């Protein structure tokens with residue numbers, strides 16, 4: 001089958017990150033995918049080699065290419081399909097299965113709304129039906145993106161060799177990755193790591209995390225000179241990594257700080273302790289979303305409190321508790337592995353709907 005995936009880049013890297021992963025995972029199962037994206041610039045570093053079964057198409061107002069719609073059309077995160085494409089969908093002998101892929105959440109509405117049909121009332125495709133597809137953490141949702149050979153790849157992976165190739169010697173250090181926005185508790189985290197009993201190598205992602213850490217270090221240097229006088233904390237700025245190497249980073253670290261949507265899923269598959277910086281929404285809707293996730297993951301008290309402080313819902317950052325966080329992460333991964341992944345669920349759904357088209 002041919003899948004058309006439409007992606008509008010709002011900000012950050014998650015929109016295209018999720019769409020690219022979806023496309024390549026479909027391709028990994030023998031499907032053909034086309035990613036229509038208004039700003040493909042991030043793919044230059046995320047996926048510099050592309051994928052032989054995935055075509056990237058510039059999504060412009062005027063159709064640059066006249067391509068007949070495929071068997072399945074996905075609008076990611078509620079982006080609206082171009083009018084000319086909707087016209088072509090309406091003309092197709094068998095209408096494509098039309099799916100709106102939603103944002104990931106552990107809130108209960110994901111289960112309630114998953115696969116709901118929405119009749120298209122106006123526009124060139126009036127009379128068609130669109131289906132909501134909700135990724136999620138429970139069996140009643142669409143599940144999470146997970147490549148078919150995840151376990152094998154993780155078993156074959158040599159974390160120390162990968163770190164060494166990035167110029168990092170693990171030694172006795174605790175290795176921590178940092179991918180975040182601008183957390184209010186950044187200074188607290190750095191001070192905690194610097195005063196802890198172990199040497200810490202903090203590997204900081206390029207972009208907003210690097211800018212945030214520079215600012216935090218400058219603030220600490222001014223307010224608390226000597227805060228890292230024992231040199232327990234070593235900060236290393238990373239270049240932008242390819243998506244597979246970003247996964248390798250998460251597989252290599254003892255503790256991962258992730259953000260948004262796609263890296264959260266990748267941290268879950270890494271199965272290591274992690275802290276999530278949730279994408280902030282203006283009306284604080286992300287607070288409810290974060291609490292729902294902490295409930296789903298059965299976060300022990302220290303993990304819950306750490307998340308609240310990291311996400312600005314509380315002030316005091318508690319101590320890192322690797323043992324209980326590791327048990328929680330391992331348990332979450334096992335629960336998720338027992339469920340079908342998003343592409344399996346999506347392909348099953350499309351087969352069912354296609355039969356009734």
Ligand SMILES: Cc1cn([C@H]2C[C@H](O)[C@@H](COP(=O)(O)OP(=O)(O)O[C@H]3O[C@@H](C)[C@H](O)[C@@H](O)[C@H]3O)O2)c(=O)[nH]c1=O
Nearest residue numbers: 012013014017205240241242243246260261262263279
């Ligand atoms: C730092 C880094 C990231 N990545 C990838 C991993 C992910 O696919 C992607 C980051 O996406 P996320 O983890 O989702 O975080 P994000 O903050 O970049 O994206 C966000 O975008 C907003 C518009 C959405 O509303 C949010 O829900 C969220 O998706 O970038 C790399 O491939 N290499 C890197 O070096």
